[in-house]
Amino acid sequence: MNAAGTIASSTWEEAAQSRIVTATVVLSLIVLALSAWTFSHLGGLGIRVGAFFGADTKPVASQLLILLMYLWSGMVAVAAAFFGAVAVAGEIASGEAVSVLARPVRRAELLLGRWLGLAIVIAAFAAAASAAQIFVVYLTSGFVPANALGVVVFVVAQALVILTVAVALATRLSVAGAAVTTLLLFGVAWVGGVIGGIGAWTNGPALMQASSLTKLLLPSDAVWRGALFMLERPGGVFSGARSVTMAANPVFGADDAAPELLLAYALAWIGVVLGASILAFRSRDL
Amino acid sequence: MEGIASAAISVTGLTKRYGETVALAELSLTVPRGTVFALLGPNGAGKTSAMKLLLGLARPTSGRGSVLGAPLGDLGARRRIGYLPEFFRFPRWMTVGRVLAFHCALAQLPRPRWESRIRTVLDLVRVSDRREQRVGVLSKGLQQRLGLAVALVAEPELLVLDEPTAALDPAERHHFRELIGGLKIAGTTVLLSTHLLGEAERVCDHLAILSRGRAVAAGPLAEFLRSDAAAPAAQGRESLEARYLRLVGEE
Numbered sequence: 001m002n003a004a005g006t007i008a009s010s011t012w013e014e015a016a017q018s019r020i021v022t023a024t025v026v027l028s029l030i031v032l033a034l035s036a037w038t039f040s041h042l043g044g045l046g047i048r049v050g051a052f053f054g055a056d057t058k059p060v061a062s063q064l065l066i067l068l069m070y071l072w073s074g075m076v077a078v079a080a081a082f083f084g085a086v087a088v089a090g091e092i093a094s095g096e097a098v099s100v101l102a103r104p105v106r107r108a109e110l111l112l113g114r115w116l117g118l119a120i121v122i123a124a125f126a127a128a129a130s131a132a133q134i135f136v137v138y139l140t141s142g143f144v145p146a147n148a149l150g151v152v153v154f155v156v157a158q159a160l161v162i163l164t165v166a167v168a169l170a171t172r173l174s175v176a177g178a179a180v181t182t183l184l185l186f187g188v189a190w191v192g193g194v195i196g197g198i199g200a201w202t203n204g205p206a207l208m209q210a211s212s213l214t215k216l217l218l219p220s221d222a223v224w225r226g227a228l229f230m231l232e233r234p235g236g237v238f239s240g241a242r243s244v245t246m247a248a249n250p251v252f253g254a255d256d257a258a259p260e261l262l263l264a265y266a267l268a269w270i271g272v273v274l275g276a277s278i279l280a281f282r283s284r285d286l
Numbered sequence: 287m288e289g290i291a292s293a294a295i296s297v298t299g300l301t302k303r304y305g306e307t308v309a310l311a312e313l314s315l316t317v318p319r320g321t322v323f324a325l326l327g328p329n330g331a332g333k334t335s336a337m338k339l340l341l342g343l344a345r346p347t348s349g350r351g352s353v354l355g356a357p358l359g360d361l362g363a364r365r366r367i368g369y370l371p372e373f374f375r376f377p378r379w380m381t382v383g384r385v386l387a388f389h390c391a392l393a394q395l396p397r398p399r400w401e402s403r404i405r406t407v408l409d410l411v412r413v414s415d416r417r418e419q420r421v422g423v424l425s426k427g428l429q430q431r432l433g434l435a436v437a438l439v440a441e442p443e444l445l446v447l448d449e450p451t452a453a454l455d456p457a458e459r460h461h462f463r464e465l466i467g468g469l470k471i472a473g474t475t476v477l478l479s480t481h482l483l484g485e486a487e488r489v490c491d492h493l494a495i496l497s498r499g500r501a502v503a504a505g506p507l508a509e510f511l512r513s514d515a516a517a518p519a520a521q522g523r524e525s526l527e528a529r530y531l532r533l534v535g536e537e
Contacts, residue, residue, distance in 0.1 A: 003391075003392055006388065006391045006392060010377070010380075010388060013379075014377060014379055017379045018379070094375040095371055095373045095374040095375050096374070096375055096376065096377065098343060098369075098371045098373075098374060099369070099371060099374050099376070099389075099433075099436065100392060101342075101343060102341050102343065102364065102367065102369035102371070102446075103364060103365075103389065103392040103393050104361045104362065104364045104365045104392070104393065104394060105364075105392055106361065283345070285304070285338070285343070285344035285345065286338065286343045286344060
């Protein structure tokens with residue numbers, strides 16, 4: 001096994017023994033249980049708002065699922081930002097990196113090993129959490145999103161984008177600096193997406209261009225919106241908004257074929273940012 | 287020429303600046319193979335910076351050098367170097383044995399040799415009974431001994447030790463001196479930095495004194511201790527401490 005593989009496998013070992021990971025899994029199970037209880041009581045809610053939704057509770061389930069997926073998206077983003085910052089900046093600050101890099105280990109191998117180790121842990125968490133949530137909703141309400149697998153893939157992609165930002169910043173900033181800046185950028189990208197949506201509704205090209213720019217610079221919200229579109233069922237209550245938003249998007253196309261392009265762009269972006277991180281780390285004095 | 291060829295470390299005009307701060311200024315130094323070489327100097331003299339430049343952990347502003355016949359920071363040469371940093375930490379969740387296995391892998395030691403090397407270094411630093419303990423529960427002294435074990439695990443030709451006895455008690459320091467003596471007999475070159483002049487006097491055979499990033503004196507210990515005209519009268523020999531204080535005492 002090369003150095004990057006050795007470092008990645010030590011990251012998995014650490015995660016398997018970490019109390020924070022255990023606590024996150026327990027909290028996730030609690031959220032899933034609470035959501036199961038909520039969705040199992042949607043029948044009553046459907047009667048009360050029946051004038052709007054009729055007897056079918058699936059539109060309500062669809063929107064509640066989107067709300068829950070916002071929670072998972074936020075949790076995964078925070079985890080990716082925190083663990084990414086600790087794994088690199090924390091290792092540099094504590095002196096762990098010095099003892100590793102005094103070995104015949106390239107800085108690129110250390111960085112890629114850490115990224116790979118965390119990427120697998122965080123991707124597994126993001127995939128398991130989102131898949132479990134979709135399954136719980138299906139079991140309790142019968143609602144299945146338009147593309148459940150696509151949702152999982154896009155939530156994972158968003159987690160990897162955020163992790164990459166954190167790792168990149170951690171090559172130069174402190175743990176707190178890298179984690180907080182990553183979350184700020186995550187928020188800015190999300191606001192950029194909202195502004196793009198407003199631009200599409202109001203037919204404002206300046207807003208849409210600003211939104212497109214944020215999507216290009218940091219595609220976390222772009223891939224998240226990809227997940228959102230797949231969470232809706234065809235003909236859902238917000239499908240009109242979706243088509244307007246997608247049609248107005250000058251970067252990622254106007255139809256359902258766009259998500260693949262979006263995903264490809266996010267993966268390419270991750271590669272470029274990782275490459276830039278390696279260059280930044282190589283020139284850093286330890 | 288022969289001297290440089292047989293040198294474990296040879297640097298010329300090595301300079302490191304951090305912004306306006308000069309950490310190391312025009313350092314020229316030769317560490318002969320098989321010697322125990324001490325870098326002495328007050329805090330901020332440039333000892334740690336010099337070691338980091340030798341290992342490629344920091345990049346020199348100017349100057350050049352070689353370590354084990356390879357350029358500074360060379361990946362191949364690092365297979366043959368063991369390093370104990372002044373400030374270090376091993377993952378708290380790892381056991382002592384796991385830390386050593388991790389470093390065997392990073393040092394590209396063939397897998398069949400791991401177990402024997404781990405046993406050997408655990409015996410050398412006397413922590414064999416702690417093999418299954420997690421790093422997080424070890425005392426500072428035990429962690430220092432583990433650090434030394436990690437530095438030794440790949441059977442290095444050159445051992446670079448930055449303040450290796452800082453956290454050790456007197457008995458452990460005594461054992462450390464014996465250990466260094468044994469390594470020297472085995473042909474290992476040792477470069478160490480320390481503030482403990484008595485310790486340096488007992489274990490090293492060459493030394494350099496750094497002050498404000500410059501080498502103010504360097505050479506074999508025996509020559510170094512010979513009194514010179516500038517030294518105060520002292521029965522033909524000046525103590526290391528007296529010489530040290532005379533060179534850097536004004537700081």
